[in-house]
Amino acid sequence: MNISVVIPLLNEQDSLTELHDWIARVMLTNQFSYEIIFIDDGSTDDSWKVISGLASQDIHVKGIRFLKNYGKSQALHAGFEKAQGEVVITMDADLQDxxxxxxxxxxxxKVEGYDLVSGWKKKRYDSVLSKNLPSKLFNWxxxxxxxxKLNDFNCGLKAYKLEVVKxxxxxxxxxxxxxxxxxNAGFRNIGEKVVQHQARKYGVTKFGIDRFLHGFLDLITIWFLSRFGKRPMHLFGALGFVMFTIGFAFAFYLGLDKLWFNPEGRxxxxxPQFYISLSTMIIGTQxxxxxxxxxxxLRTKQDKKRYTIKGALNLN
Structure with missing residues (x-):
């Protein structure tokens, strides 16, 4: 199979049929063998009903339905697990990709040999205040x-080698x-392509300012995990050693000062300096x-299931 198209979605019933027909037309024109995997992330509208109808009419359509809304990352994880194409394409379901x-x-x-290609929505049709400016700051x-060195980390339109998503x-x-x-996994041949961004045709955006706040917090998390995720002792142990050493040295100095230089003093x-040094040693030990x-x-953890699938269509 040439291509797996993985599409996470939440309450996008109006756009799904048009998106499916558009993708199918592109695949047919280019003679690709393909699958379209819709992941319904707990929609409360008729999105799953539409996906079920498409799957009954088109064997290329596959569906995964979450029991509730778990988030886009969990939806992509589920889609990546089921993808079988040599190249995996991700896109949003709102017709903006x-x-x-x-x-x-x-x-x-396939030809130029990239491991991953990320879309760059150089010209956007989103609100300047709610998405464009926060997105520029976030990407910087x-x-x-x-x-x-990517200009648009947030773009949902990306392409991957199958081995990357696995x-x-x-x-x-x-x-x-x-x-x-x-x-971080070793796939360093990462490219970028300017892609066409389209104004939202149906529904409303699911992203707000709070998502970018969460994004910055996750940025700190991924920085820490990429540098110390597999060796936490290298960070905490080093900090602990430095702080304990400083505290101990200060306490030792106070002891010498009392014993040799100022025996009649307090x-x-x-x-108060003694308690500062003591606190520093305690924090260093912690x-x-x-x-x-x-x-x-890290050495004893077990992977836990992060979402519950309520239904599936055309999946082995």
Missing amino acids: NPDEIPELYHMI AARKTSGV NIDVNGEMHRYIPVLSK LITER FFVAGFLGEII
């Missing part, structure tokens, strides 16, 4: 923090950082223990 971009994205993966911070773990709100996750326990516990948890 253009399926006509698929052939070129496929070419960049993501580039500086991750070292991945070797990354997308959770929380980490769908924004799939290029970073891919880089007791060490009457000096940091060290945190690193040690992190190492134990």
Whole structure:
């Protein structure tokens, strides 16, 4: 199979049939073998009914239905698990991503040899205050923090080699950082393509300012995980050692001062500097223990299921 199109969605009943027909037309024109995997992330409208109707008419359509809304990252994770195509394309279901971009994205993966190609919505039709400005700030911070030089981390239209999506773990709100996750997994040939962005035709956007706040917090998380996720002792142990050493050295100095230089002065326990040094040693010890516990948890953790699937269509 050439292409798997993975489409997470929430309450997009009006756009699904048009999106399916558009994708099918592109695939037929380019003679691709393909599958379309819709992941209904707990929709409360008739989205699953529409997907069921499409699946009954078209064997290329497959569906996954979550019991409730778990988030886009969990939906992508479920779609990646089921994808079988040599190239995996992700796109949003709101018709703002253009399926006509698929052939070129496929070419960049299969012929030009990229591991991942991310779309860049250079010209956007979103509100300037609610999405454009926060998105620019977010993308700047993501580039500086991750070292991945992309202009648009948020674009849902991306293409991957199959082995990439099978070797990354997308959770929380980490769908924004799939290029970073891919880089951390060893897939460093990451490209970017300017893609056409279209104004939303149906419904309303599901993204607000709070999503970007969560995105920045996740950016800090992924920075930490990429640098210390597999060796927490390297961070917490080092901090603990430095703080304990500083506190101990200060306490040792106070002891020498009392013993040799100022024997008639106040007791060490009457000096506030002693409690500062003691607190520093205690905090240093706690940091060290945190690193040690992190190492134990890392070696004993078991993967837990992060979502519950209520129904599936045309999946083996």
